[in-house]
Amino acid sequence: MSRSAALLVLALTLSACGTSAGGGGEKQEITVWLMKDTATEEFVSKFESEFEKEHSNLDVKIQIQEWNGITQKVTSALASTDPPDVIEVGNTQVAQYVASKGVTDLSDKKAELKGDDWIPGLSEPGAVDGKQFGVPFYAANRVVIYRKDLFEAAQVTPPKTREEWLAATAELDQGEQQGIYLPGQNWYTLSGFVWDEGGDLAKQDGGRWKGSLNTPEALAGMDFYKKLQALGDGPKDSDEAKPQQTDVVAGGKVAQFIAVPGAAKLVEKANPELAGKIGFFPIPGKTADKPGAVFTGGSDLIIPLASSRQEGAYEVVKALAGEKWQVELAKAMNYVPNRKSLAASVGGDPGTAAMAQGAANGHATPNSPNWGAVEARNPIKEFQTAVLTGTDPKTAAAKADEVITQALNSGK
Numbered sequence: 155m156s157r158s159a160a161l162l163v164l165a166l167t168l169s170a171c172g173t174s175a176g177g178g179g180e181k182q183e184i185t186v187w188l189m190k191d192t193a194t195e196e197f198v199s200k201f202e203s204e205f206e207k208e209h210s211n212l213d214v215k216i217q218i219q220e221w222n223g224i225t226q227k228v229t230s231a232l233a234s235t236d237p238p239d240v241i242e243v244g245n246t247q248v249a250q251y252v253a254s255k256g257v258t259d260l261s262d263k264k265a266e267l268k269g270d271d272w273i274p275g276l277s278e279p280g281a282v283d284g285k286q287f288g289v290p291f292y293a294a295n296r297v298v299i300y301r302k303d304l305f306e307a308a309q310v311t312p313p314k315t316r317e318e319w320l321a322a323t324a325e326l327d328q329g330e331q332q333g334i335y336l337p338g339q340n341w342y343t344l345s346g347f348v349w350d351e352g353g354d355l356a357k358q359d360g361g362r363w364k365g366s367l368n369t370p371e372a373l374a375g376m377d378f379y380k381k382l383q384a385l386g387d388g389p390k391d392s393d394e395a396k397p398q399q400t401d402v403v404a405g406g407k408v409a410q411f412i413a414v415p416g417a418a419k420l421v422e423k424a425n426p427e428l429a430g431k432i433g434f435f436p437i438p439g440k441t442a443d444k445p446g447a448v449f450t451g452g453s454d455l456i457i458p459l460a461s462s463r464q465e466g467a468y469e470v471v472k473a474l475a476g477e478k479w480q481v482e483l484a485k486a487m488n489y490v491p492n493r494k495s496l497a498a499s500v501g502g503d504p505g506t507a508a509m510a511q512g513a514a515n516g517h518a519t520p521n522s523p524n525w526g527a528v529e530a531r532n533p534i535k536e537f538q539t540a541v542l543t544g545t546d547p548k549t550a551a552a553k554a555d556e557v558i559t560q561a562l563n564s565g566k
Contacts, residue, residue: 181213184466185238187228190218192242192292192453197486205473212466225250225526232256237458239467240474245279245454246519248288253523258457258464260471261286267475271493275450275516282521288454289475290492292483295448295516296342297508299403299418300410302433304331308409312435314442316350316378323385326409335399335408336383338390338542339535342449343412343437348375349447349517350440355534356520356558363522363562365555367537373547380542390542393535400424412437414451415488415505434508439515450516452489524562533557 188198202214217238219227225247231237232254243251251257260267264286269277272290280288298312305311310322327333336343345355353371356363366372386408389396400417402408404424411417415434422429437446455474457467473479480491484500490513491499497510519525528534533554540550 181211182463182466183213183215184240184463184470186214186216186240186242186470187219187231187238188216188242189224189453190220192487193483194486197483200482201474201479205470208473209466209469212469214470229254232458232460235460236462237460239457239461239463240470241456241458242291242453243288243456245276245288245290245293245450245452246525248280248454248456249282249521250523250526251456252282252287256459257287258459258461258467259285259287260289260457260468263289263468263472267472268493271495273450273490273492273494273513273516275448275513275518276452276454276492279518279521280454288456289471291453291455291474292480292487292489292492293450293452293513293516294414294489295450295509295512296346296412296414297434297436297505297512298410298412298438299415299421299505300433300435301408301428301431303431304409305433312433313438315438316440316446319438320381320385323382323410327385330407332386332388332408333410334382334386335388335402335411336379336386337388337393337396337399338383339393339538340412341393341532341534341538344375344379344534344538345449345517345519346375346437346447347378348372351375354520356522356528356562358520358522363520363524363559365533365558365562367534367554367558368548368551373551376538376541376547376551379538383542391539404428415503415509418505434505436508436512445512445515447515447517448512450513450518520562522562524564527561527564528558531557531561 198216202216205214228241228243228251232251233256267289273293276290276293280286280290304326308325310325313319313322323333351371351374353369353375354366357366399411400420401424403411404421418432437448439446455471461467475492480496481499483489484491488503488506490510494514500506500510537550537554541547
């Protein structure tokens with residue numbers, strides 16, 4: 155083979171990268187990274203098959219990634235010249251990845267994707283500097299998990315407002331029975347109370363972040379947390395994992411606790427006698443017409459800017475974020491769909507239904523690429539313990555704000 159012929163073969167080979175033979179021509183291969191346990195094998199297989207039937211020119215390859223070490227892996231992928239075409243990322247991680255300048259701006263697709271209907275806890279962290287980079291994929295948030303038999307015995311019903319919640323919990327907090335098991339460092343729950351008061355964990359002003367726990371709104375949220383936490387025997391200096399709160403609840407002396415609905419299954423597994431005795435309701439808000447604010451966990455979908463298959467990648471994102479596959483995923487995994495209008499589609503499962511109601515008032519942590527540095531030390535937990543053990547709330551809040559402010563502005 156002549157040198158010129160060899161070069162021609164090489165050129166044709168290189169131009170075919172990202173494609174595979176199929177049907178009457180070449181199929182463009184779209185690589186998608188989804189995280190482990192995001193979806194069942196059945197969902198992945200069904201999506202690939204049905205999507206390819208509807209898009210004969212595309213060949214979808216979904217690759218499952220481990221959460222351990224994923225931040226560095228995604229960062230490296232965004233910096234490469236041949237990244238995967240679609241990546242699932244944690245909703246609070248979008249800003250961090252956007253800071254690398256390697257994520258495609260999808261603002262012009264928001265209307266087509268029904269962005270006005272997205273739940274805020276996913277859409278807000280997916281937007282950076284007024285541009286939409288992350289497309290909401292799925293959500294999960296905390297609810298109140300309660301013992302139906304203990305509520306009935308105390309002649310109380312699931313409350314609709316915070317004040318009703320305090321009153322009901324006080325009735326349930328009798329003798330050895332805890333009205334609620336609430337560890338002192340459940341900072342996600344505290345965040346919801348702060349948001350309900352109109353506050354936040356940190357705020358941005360003129361391009362600089364500042365911790366905002368030492369504000370009337372945040373302090374009011376902490377005051378409510380303190381009142382609620384006192385109606386049980388939860389530790390003041392640890393979180394839900396120390397000890398495992400589901401093990402505590404399984405002991406049979408806890409009337410309610412705050413967690414994602416799946417925690418109820420862990421309680422029932424540890425104590426089968428509680429099967430059928432557990433119910434769910436959204437975290438109550440300040441008024442009966444609106445559930446309490448909750449931290450929205452979940453994922454967004456991003457498209458790496460360096461992907462040479464932008465149109466195909468968008469078709470995958472459009473499908474995964476669309477009504478059909480949102481409903482399928484929510485039912486398969488007991489998630490909340492990315493749109494508020496789809497909440498009714500998962501109403502068959504009581505835990506998921508309560509979660510979906512709460513998701514309408516979902517929020518995310520401050521949208522800073524440095525938020526991970528705050529969580530690494532987590533001065534919010536230190537603030538909670540300090541207040542619950544007698545420290546002046548303003549003094550404790552000011553100390554925590556110093557740490558938050560320094561972490562969010564590091565590198566500036």
